[in-house]
Amino acid sequence: MLLRVLEHCSEKQVRHIPKVLYSWRTSPGSKASERSEKKYAVEAGRLALEEHLTRQNGVKVGVREGAFPFTYRVDWPITEAPLVSLIIPTRDMVNVLRVAVESILEKTTYENYEIIIVDNGSQKAETLSWFREIQAFDTRVRVVSDSSPFNYSRLNNRAVRMAKGEVLGLVNNDVEVISPDWLTEMVSLTIRDDVGCVGAKLYYPDDTVQHAGVVIGMGGVAGHTHLRCKRGDHGYFTRLCNRQEYSAVTAACLLVEKDIYQEVGGLNENELTVAFNDVDFCLKVGAAGYRNVWTPYAELYHYESISRGYEDTPEKLTRFNREKRYMIDTWATDKFRDPAYNANLTLKRSDFSIGEPQWEL
Secondary structure: HHHHOOOOHHHHHHOOOOOOOOOOOOOOOOOOOOOOHHHHHHHHHHHHHHHHHHHHHHOOEEEEEEOOOOEEEOOOOOOOOOOEEEEEOOOOHHHHHHHHHHHHHHOOOOOOEEEEEEOOOOOOHHHHHHHHHHHHHHOEEEEEOOOOOOOOOHHHHHHHHHHOOOEEEEOOOOOOEEEOHHHHHHHHOOOOEEEEEEEEEEEEEOOOOEEOOOOOOHHHEEEEEEOOOOOOOOHHHHHHOOOOOEOOOOOOOOEEEEEHHHEEEEOOOOOOOOOOOHHHHHHHHHOOOOEEEEEEEEEEEEOOOOOOOOOOOOHHHHHHHHHHHHHHHHOOOOOOOOOOOOEEEOOOOOOOEEOOOOOOO
16 A cells, blocks of 8 residues: 555655654564564565556566565666676775785676776886786676776776776776676666666675665764674664665765766765765765665675774874864755664664764754
């Protein structure tokens, strides 16, 4: 019933009330207690969602059971596989870069992509030799030189102008593919008309969560949710195992259509040279009317800060604080009402703990 009603409503007519208005009761044999008790209810829910999406999209959209009771996974169709340009800025650290690039080439089942390695002044002979080898090994890989002072936003913006793909992938040089269908999954979401940025599920090397969506306001600007949760955990109300909207996702692995990237002016290479440029970009994409989506079905390792290091020098801290101030002044992140996060939860931690209300309820 709700799905049919929603087909006649605008998004502005739907609201969430951030208060506890109902307590869940269970009784023996109740479908509220266990999926196996009422399998017909699971199937009825699946069919209702499948029929709704098919009506909305005009083509058959498959729906299957999700990883948790009464959750579902939609199989969004890819009728024509667009070319994806994966952009990877780097400087030396070939042992890290090699893992990233070779894992993409060896494991990725989606075939229509190119890899643009943006060399930001590599000097080591081993790195330069590998550049030649990898381009000879696979024609989908090309290395472009940009020896300007490090500016993450500018390096990506320049590479976008060289990209041949309809879809762009911003990828760090310190990731490693886990799930072979990661790119298929992300592309299937990216090419939807209402979707802007799509983010992946990233793990630290010890199989704990590094990225599962970004909440605006956490820590004053933005923070990652579910930090250090174990791989396989369901997360807060199953949020670690279901696709969902977030206000922002990390550019360590982010897909977006090239037209949208250009529409919002790309990454901010003037005020945000290193930090928060991905958050700012996602907020611009959201302000332009698109949804930013995170998916748990695209999994990669992220060996965070191996190549760049941490914000641990006076110069880096000064620049970081300047970029933080830009985000607060531009987006009011210290007062931001993030629709992807409940008002009753704390912004001081990433574990969805109850805290002081962020705003008047």
